[in-house]
Each structure stands twice: as C-alpha cells, then as structure tokens.
Amino acid sequence: MASVLNISAYLFTQIADPAALRPVLRERAVARGLKGTILLAEEGINLFLAGGADDLRAFVDELRADARFASLTTKESWSSEQPFQRMLVKHKREIIRMDRPTVRPAAGRAPAVDPATLRRWLEQGRDDRGRDVVLLDTRNAFEVDRGAFAGAVDWRIERFTQFPDAVAAHRDELVGKTVVSYCTGGIRCEKAALHLRDEGIDALQLEGGILGYFEQVGGAHFEGECFVFDERIAVDPRLAPVG
Template identity: 55%
Template sequence: MFTHVAGYRFVEIDDPDTLVGILHARADALALRGTILVAREGLNLFLAGAPASVDAFLRELRDDVRFAGLPVHVTGAETLPYARLKVCHKREIITFRDDDTSPLHRRAPGVTPAALARWIAQGCDDGGRRVVLLDTRNREEVAHGTFAGAVTLPIDRFTELPTAIDALRDGLRDATVVSFCTGGIRCEKAALWMGDHGIGDVVQLEGGILGYFAQVGGYGYEGECFVFDGRVALAPPATD
C-alpha cells in the first residue's frame, strides 16, 4: 500500500521559484510522485509514495512557518496513482482569473461536515433557513457523484463558474448556500466570489467532499467522488 495526500494553503509566497526547487529536490529524493503547484498565493499538492516517505516530506514542509499545521487528506492506494513528479510555479494554485477573489487575507464562513450532515437530516440549517447545496465542480466530476439534490453547474472549467452562478441567482435567494468541491480549495474562491457579488448567505464546506467522507461518511451523498489521479474516483467509507 502507498499513502496519498492532498492539501493546500493560501499564504503569501515571495519566492515561488526558490520553493519549487526545494520541494522538487526533497520529493524526488523520497521517490514521491504527483504534483505540487506553487504560486504567490500559496501551495497546492497531490502526492503519493511510501508511507514513511510521505510522512518525512510533510514533517519537513510543516517546519516552514508558512505551512505549519498544513492539513491534508490522507487516503490509501494499492499502486502509485501518478506516473511522475511535477513541481511547478503557477500564477494561481487554483485557476479562477479574478484577482479580487483572494483567500489570502479573508475567507468565507465555513460549515463543518458534522453540521452539514445535521442540516441534511433536518432539511434546513440550525436557524430554520432552507439549505442549497451548490457543487462548484465541473460536469465530468459531478457525473461520478454528488450530494443528493445538489445544484450542479453546466461548466467544464472553474473559470466559468461566475457566469453559471449568475444564471442561478434568483434560486439562491433566501437560502443558506453551501459551496462544496473535492477538497476545499475551489470552495474557498467560489464562496468568496458569491459573497462579494450578493448571492445568498454563503458558507463553504470545510475540507470539501473528502473531508466530509473522512468525518461523516457518505450520508446524503450519492455515488463516488472524482479525484485527479489514476484512481479516478473514491467511494465514501463504509459505515456500520
């Protein structure tokens, strides 16, 4: 078995090229495979390898004050889900192309997986307000599974989200809108953008679908969750 980790952090990085070199050398020395994206707005990583090697990489990464306590989603893989290692300097760690929507110094309110499961069970949020689950992923990802009754978007790229959301604006009024995605990173920008553009009372699902699976299981979710590696999609863990 191999260990797979995925995580991100929005944090100011003044020296992305230098960090790319450091991270590539360390991950390569540990025989890790996957992708690390570095931008001035932060870090986004998907890595897999021997459990001890993954642990060693994360320990060293978290020694950097910018990434102290970096949360990651941890799953298992029977084979390495990546063919090679790629560490790149990008303009954004998740492409949205809206410089005004930055989670560097602010973020939208969040809802924990446990609280969302409670809202799903009772059919409203804790204040009695109707809940709209909004899937911010693209149609290929949604085809593998999503929350029951979720609003999905006819998009192929995350950059198309603003136009798609504008078309749904009336249906999001007077609701608590829960923005969700695979691991949380798109939820961050989507929820901020919606809040800035007067669309509902928006919260983001903390940790995304993978965080929900880890803490709650598959309650209220139908199908699997698409992931960006050779495993294609992950099923929610079995519950008693």
C-alpha cells in the same frame, strides 16, 4: 494490500518566491521517492502526493517547518499501487484558476460548515436558523457525473473560470438561502464561497470538501463516488479506490 499513502492538501498563503521554491520542493520530494503534483503560486500551495507513509509524512512535516505552511492540513487515503507516474512541481499564476484577482483567500477565509453539521442540516431539512440549505457543486460537469450530493445544484460548468458567470446568471435563485459550496478537497469551494459572498449571497464552504466529508461522516446524502485526479479515477465514501 493498500500500502501506498495518498495525500491531498492545499493552503492559501502568501508565497513571494514560488519560482525559487519550485526546485527546492521537487528535490525534497524526489529524494523521498514521492510522486504526484505540487502547484505553487503567489496565493498558495496545492499538492497531491503518494508514496511510503514515513517518507510522505516526513515531507509534510518538513514543509510545515516553513512558517508559511505551518497550518497545512492533509487528507489521507490508501491504495495498493502508486497512482502517479512522476513527480511534478509547477509554478502557476493561481493554484486554482478563477481569473478573479479580487478573490484572495489568504487575506481571509469565507465561513465554513463542518461535515457533521452539514449532515445534521441535511437530515433535518434546514440549517440552525430554519433556512433552506442549498448545496452548490463547484466542480466541472464530468466530475459531478461520477458522484454528487443528492439534490445539489449543478451548473454544468466545464472549467472553474466559468463559475463567476454562472453565479451572475443564477444569483436570484440563491439569495435568502444558506448556500454551501462544495468541491473535491476544499480549494475550489473556498474561492467560490468568497465570490458568492461578494455577490451578496449567504455562502459557506464545506470544510475539507467531499474528501473531508467522507473521512468524517461517510457517504450519507452523497450518491456515487468522488472523482480524483490520478490513476485511481475515483474513491468511494470509505476513501477506497474504485477505478
């Protein structure tokens, strides 16, 4: 029976004191019996947690009581076992490292496309302006190998810091098209879309990433499974662990 609630969430928001916040959040999480990882940086928060449903949701509610995290949204899935070994809270320079200080999502998000609209675009073969739609996978190559959208562009990057150089090398292939950047849960594709737009490319981010797409419309146009960074290894379009 799937009795362990798993959540993933992130939010780009200004945090002036990430080092000071670190022990506070760890104490709260441990007190509720949660396990997983929370990343904190001046640019925001990224978390992957699992535990009892009541305790986990109460932790999130308490986090949202802080005005900085009021708009945090979570993606939920279930597993029969705890997929994490311990509770870690880390202070990082970036919650997702890109090494591009000018890319600051907290100052303004890139435009997004919701899962239902993307599915419709893929089925009709164009966006609502009649333009070609290019799905751009911003994940690392080993993640893509587990599953991806059919026909998506994959630059075989090994780490996200390589993404800007890949954009420079392939920019001309994307200009004049509607580019939808996607990733696991939204965090990479949010930064990716901003960088693409800085380079003159008409880019949107997939709202909620692959997990949000699975949750809202299932696995249409997606081949395989979605890699996740815990002991579940991957989830299918029903958000069920596949090992």
